[in-house]
Amino acid sequence: MVFFLLLLIAIPAFFTNLGLLPLFADEPTRANVAMEMILTKNYSVPTIGGEYYYNKPPLYNWILAGLYALTGSYSEFVTRLPAVVPMFLFAVTIFYAVAFFIRDKRVALLSGLAFLVNGRMLLYDSMLGHIDIFYSWLTFISFMSIFYFFRKKQWFLLFFVSYLITAVTFLSKGLPSIVFQGMTIIALLLYTRNFRRFFSWQHILSGIICLLIIGAYFFNYYHHNPDLKEYFHVIWDQSSQRTIARSGFIHSFGHLFTFPFEHLVHLLPVSLLVIFCLNKKFLKNVREDEFIKYISVVFLANIWVYWLSPETRPRYLLMLYPLLFIVLSNGYYMFREQYPRLNTIFNKVLLMLAVLVTLAVPSVFFIKFPQPVSFVMLKVLVLLAACGFFTFLIYSLRQNKIVPFIALLLMVRLAFSWFVLPSRLAKAEHMRTVSIDMAEQSKGSPFFLYQYHPEVLSLPYHHKIIYYLQRTKKQQVRFTEEDTKQGYYLTFDRDLQNPRAVLVKTYEDNLKLYRVQ
Structure with a gap:
């Protein structure tokens, strides 16, 4: 009862002014793909500005496009709903999972609400329409399903359900799903001395079903765009670009030492609970509680991938943070009475x-x-x-x-x-105002982005412009290398060479709007 009362208090806290700020960071990228699916009526092939978008498979964009179609709005508020609603569902999932496996609603309440009130979620990720909360929620459900079926010794359901979720999460974010599934299954089988199950028919069949689901998507995609080689290359690049190989040894070496402290800061004030776990009895408690031991193993089996990746962003770990919250919450209620002086200070x-x-x-x-x-x-x-x-x-x-x-x-x-x-x-309002102004001036006419070759770091900036152009015009804008077609052109860093081009308006950041008749 107390958990859901606090959850009700959280609703106005997180939803108030949710749609106030313009989209930023990766938000416009997700929005553009979903919007272009609706504008082009092609839901099979993700695009931005009419060009193929390979970075992520489209499941999250299908959900966002569905919300756009259902509400009839491309607003910032609707764009952020597929992240914020799963955030609440994630907290509820943590609560019920912990209450079921530990049978202590105090630990369940603290673990579930810790997901909402840690510093990272409280003041940053909860107001962004990113894919990571939705993706992490599904991954956490997979972790819990594996333990549930393991306790029942239902091996086929253990593999089948978790691989089914893996197929869904792969179609959301790509290769990290395979890593999470592989590391978790291998770790579970090794520490429970069941590694022979890795070669069982149940595991092999479930893996095949997962690959068939993923393969069905790419088979359909191939009929619209045969360039699967580029798709696979980009998906691989997206998963490997933040590793030691890309960042250099010196930067990576320093990251090994700063990583745990950096994330303890991100998770304040929840991470203060760690002081109750700094005792000799803590590890004994972990070993004796089957569920706590399992989530500790899952955490350790997966965290090293990010520990060795210097460019890791905190939102990539949202499926692992709750595992830590459960361990810390359990430690708090387990040891606070045994250390009364520490509890008094806390x-x-x-x-x-x-x-x-x-x-x-x-x-x-x-x-x-x-x-x-x-x-x-x-x-x-x-x-x-x-x-x-x-x-x-x-x-x-x-x-x-x-x-x-x-x-x-x-x-x-x-x-x-x-x-x-x-x-x-x-x-934050300036770029939204500029983009809407360009869209209003060009309404009813084709719109092109001329010689569009931005650096990777400036993509969110450019994608924001595209989002507000398309949202206002209700038509797809397209990239072009030519300046001979009739319509309006936005240039980022150069002038049009066509003598029939007329400069309509110049904006800040060297943005220029041309018209070709």
């Missing part, structure tokens, strides 16, 4: 942080926002009352002080949504 730290957060709320009145925020007084009063109430609970409760602290963190996110997101709007 509770005082929670209270001190809560008091600081509550006292910081009125500071909003002294901040000059770049853009006006509505109902400031009312919002401050709501936050002050809520933070004060949860701080009082942290002070007065004898047990489970961490639960009202989680609620307090959700108020921090609500304050972030109310005050920080609007303050970022003015700075």
Whole structure:
């Protein structure tokens, strides 16, 4: 009951102003592929600007395109829904999995909500329409299904269900799915001394079914674009570009030491629970609890791939973080009574942080926002009352002080949504305004992106322009190497050579809009 009450509190915290900011980072890339599927009525071949897009298979784009079609909107809010809704489903999945396997709802509650209130999710990934939350949720379900069927000794279902999920996740993100499945299965079979099952008919048949599903997609794709060699090359490149081979030994060597500390910082304040696991009894507890041992093995079997990859981004580990949260939450409830002094200090730290957060709320009145925020007084009063109430609970409760602290963190996110997101709007709005202006001026006419050869790092910037052009025009824009077709042309770094080209308007960042009649 408490878990779902906190989940209800989380809904306004995460959904408020979700669609306020323009798309950024990888968001417009996902949006463009889905939008072009609808505009071209071709759902088999991902494209951006009419050119083949090979970086990711299209399952996530199918879901996003379905939402676009269902809602009739290409808005930022709808674009982010396939990430934010699975975030809540992910938390619920963690809660039920832990409650089922450990039979301790305290650990289940803390593990599930830790996924929402760690720093990385609280203030960053939860407001982006990236593929990673959806993908990680499915991967986590695979981890849990493997353990569920292992306990029942149902080997065929263990392999079949997990490989079925692997096929689905492969069609979302590509090769990392094969790595997760392979490492997890091998680790489970080795530590349980069942490696002969790797060569069993159940495993081989399940692997074949997985390959057939993936193969069916590529067979259909081949009929639209026979260049599968380039597709496979790009998928492989996407999976290997952040490894030691690409980054160099010196950079990679330093990463080996900084990696664990960097991610402990990303996961604050949840990662503070690690102090309850720094004792001699912790490893004994891990070995004695079958589920805790399993998720520890899965974590260790998969984390080394990212530990050895210097360019790894935190969102790539979203399926592994919950495994860590479960271990830390279990350690907290297992050892807090055995170490009362440590628990007292920890509770005082929670209270001190809560008091600081509550006292910081009125500071909003002294901040000059770049853009006006509505109902400031009312919002401050709501936050002050809520933070004060949860701080009082942290002070007065004898047990489970961490639960009202989680609620307090959700108020921090609500304050972030109310005050920080609007303050970022003015700075982020420029490219959306420019793109919409170009689309309005060229409405009803073909639109081309001339000599489009951006560096990889500038792709999100260019894809953002394409997204707002296509969303406003309701037609596909296309790349071109020629400047002889009638229509409008956007140039990023050069002029058109056609003498019939007329410069319509020049924008910042050397963007130029031409018209050829």
